[in-house]
Amino acid sequence: AASAPKPLPSSGPKSLREMPHPLATSSSEEMGPALTPSPDLLLPRSIADKDLSLPNGTPVDTSSPASSSSLLNRLQLDDDLDVETRDLFVTVDDPKKHVCTMETYITYRVTTKTTRAEFDLPEYSVRRRYQDFDWLRNKLEESQPTHLIPPLPEKFVVKGVVDRFSEEFVETRRKALDKFLKRITDHPVLNFQMQLLTFVIPSEDLNAYKKQGMALLSKMGESVKYVTGGYKLRSRPLEFAAIGDYLDTFSLKLGTIDRIAQRIIKEQLEYLVELREYGPVYSTWGGLEVELSEPLEGVSACIGNCCTALEELSEDMTEDFLPVLREYILYAESMKNVLKKRDQVQAEYEAKLEAVALKREDRPKVPTDVEKCQDRVECFNADLKADMERWQNNKRQDFRQLLMGMADKNIQYYEK
């Protein structure tokens, strides 16, 4: 039985979630605007309903009855994806550390600006931690299994190796989380998902919501078996086989690039070590000489500058370049998963078809569902792939700008 989602309640000055936060500033942010979203968000209820209901554990295209209309929507929304007509903007910033008796963790401020009518206010600000982002992603995957959900930065970190609370780590993660939300809001369908909206506005009930989510996740467990279990496919349409191959090679190449970049950084650091010894020798020599002391000191200073510039370059590469590579590798992974699901669905469809042929029963609904699902996957796959190309293009431009900037800095510091 489909359980109706609770209407988003009006949250008081301090929602239960915010209680343990010992940060006066963050709570005042949340207190600012009157935090009373209307109980009835004008969401198409059908979607909301379907989001949480999962009959017999089979992955269901939640908007299948409305798939044609949603297709229309999508066509309309495609135009809406331009920044000018977008009506929902989200940013992630201001990480803060929270120390509680049970644990220590970081929260990030999620600021939303919107012109949508469904929202009471034009602007919202909440604090969320990684767990919450993870929850959001899982829910989106659940409800939109045919879509490619953007990846999150890695969940687990080896405790000894990486400092979870170091500035660099937190900043890298923040950037990734920010990108995650931006990609979602960029997406024509994900943009309107209930979970997203719940996420961005303060809601007392997020915890309860989450608990509900947990229960459903256990139901999902059955379908997970589906994924890992064997299934037989008649023939994979060439298209998807090609995508699968592409993704494999793609991840491979990105992995190689990642290793090369790391190697370069390592070599650069070793170079830096030697350079650091090199500069002072000129200084020492300058001390010996009279006439030559100025030029020698000059050379020494320049070498020092080169060291600084090189350090910056390596840092920037590590902070900006490598994480994006890794993110795309994760992306490719999740895309492959979606492909697998698609295969599954097709297998199921074929199986059902066989069953129908054998039993000569009339069960048009399920195969149609499945077929429609397949269609959607195809559409969105193509769409998102095009998206990805554009993104990659821009990403690369950014990287190279970065590297070029570094080369520039190097030259600035070399002087006679």
Place this chain on the structure above:
Amino acid sequence: MEDCLAKKMEITVSEAEKRTGRNAMNIQETYTAYLIETRAVESQSEGQCAPVESLWRRYSEFELLRNYLSVTYPHIVVPPLPEKRADFVWHKLSADNMDPDFVERRRIGLENFLLRVASHPVLCQDRIFYAFLMQEAGWKEMVNETGFQLKADSRLKALNATFRVKNPDKRFTELKHYSDELQSVISHLLRVRARVADRLYGVYKVHGNYGRVFSEWSAIEKEMGDGLQSAGHHMDVYAASIDDILEEEEHYADQLKEYLFYAEALRAVCRKHELMQYDLEMAAQDLTSKKQQCEELATGTVRTFSLKGMTSKLFGQETPEQREAKIKVLEEQIQEGEEQLKSKNLEGRDFVKSAWADIERFKEQKNHDLKEALISYAVMQISMCKKGIQVWTNAKECFSKM
């Protein structure tokens, strides 16, 4: 500098050739011979091209020449030869004496040596040097006939032997100290530079891997394919560029090396002075003690304890005739000694004067040369960065077209 040989004559070491032959111990050996070409400059201005004279010399002959010059002109800072064995190498550079790059750099170094000697106001006038350039046959015998090896003081061979000098000339002490420090700092610099070059080489070469991956990646991409492919090409160019860059830097390293060895020559002059001073003091001391002995014998007083004095006291005094004879001998010796001391003093003063003149000349030369070397090094670095910018700008363009 008007009488400089360098102005009158063009000198080049133009070729190097591998030779095999039998050495003094009748063992077969391989060595490299260098072709020295000379041409008189004056007649060129008349519109005629003077004939080029040439002869072959090997490294050991250069060494002989330099040793001769060192001994014959102890007050001059004699230009150094390029290194005998490859030192301060980084991994790509070979330490093999027969390696063509090494031979080439040595050829340049030898030419440089000859030019330095030829432009030295004193050294260029030496006839042995002239013969070295012009006369192949019999040159070695000529050098040996000068007997310079006898003049060479074996005491100087022990590098660290100290002579206790009572009144050291401060200037020379400072100079020696300076040359020690200079040697140490330059060799440190060269060592670190070699390591830096090694590392830089590594960084550039790894970028070549980018080229390969981009190429492979472009194969599976549609719109991005071309951009990736051309960017990969630029990465390859980048990786390859380091070879030329580092070769140029070797030239800078060679310039520094020359002054490393020059520092050694400077030190040698200081040491010779030290030795001279020591001999002087010893001679003066000897004279003083002889004078004392003479006085004692003459006056019969024994001021200082001497074994002779004691034995004569114990075993009987000498006869007056014996004493007279002794006194006479001593007086002769004293006279000799005084003359010797005078000439030594003169020698010493001359040495100091001419040495300082040459040292000043050397200082100016050094400052000028090193300044130029540093400037050209900086220019090299700038050009390297410009190349880097070029490559990355190109790559960026490729990426922007993806």
